Amino acid sequence: MEVRLAKTAGFCFGVKRAVETVYEQAQKRSDVKIYTYGPIIHNEEVVKDMRSKGVEVIYTQEELMQLQSGVVIIRSHGVAKEIYKTLEERGLSCVDATCPFVKKIHRIVEKESMEGKHIVIIGDESHPEVQGIKGWAENDVTVIKTVEDAQKFHVSSDVKVCVVSQTTFNYNKFKYLVEIISKKSYDISVLNTICSATKERQEEADQIARKVDAMIVIGDKHSSNTQKLFEICDKACNNTYYIQTLDDLNMNQLKSVKTVGITAGASTPKNIIEEVQNNVRINF
């Protein structure tokens, strides 16, 4: 049997960096309590493992304000400017694992809004990354996710508009929404801040899934990017399996196949991917 593992399977650069930061801190700073502001990734196994090493998750600014001491790690999604202020005021040390691509958006938003521009974020308002980006705007900010949002968007004609995007937003949809806003003839600057990691992962998964007899997608059930990956693979290969760990894989289903493809969501650790890959190889 031939096993084809996607090169883009698993952690992207920003997530890898954030996860490594947590483990590094847990090892180096045994003298203090370590917290992550929000779960570092959407993967129960990893969060559980981090907890066993003394790393706790805090979820809200209120919780943050109650901390007396400790190290707080900011995850790759980034946070609003005021969270840094709270950390400083509380005298907590901060280790910033915000992905540099997200950090770049924070800087753009801060600068452009200081110049008086109205910031438009193309993205999902409920996503923590967008919440963080919003929190760097000095003035008015609008989040646009749908065609209706774009059609409804209105500011005074003498206001300049600056458009950025959530890093994981779909490029074609971004282009389409920008087109709608551009037609309103505002003085508008558009910065495409979509990160290519998600797109590359999806394209590679699709290409592999089209050529194999069975496809395995590994990732947490709650991970939205893994769900999306599964949908893409399932469309291209009707023998696609969504598993969280090796335990979910029924080897009997792969008995009669000659080629198997493997990909994984952005929150799937390397060891889980390797375990699946090795077992599929050994068993056939």
Ligand code: F3S
């Ligand atoms: Fe960063 Fe792109 Fe990953 S923005 S966190 S490298 S998806």
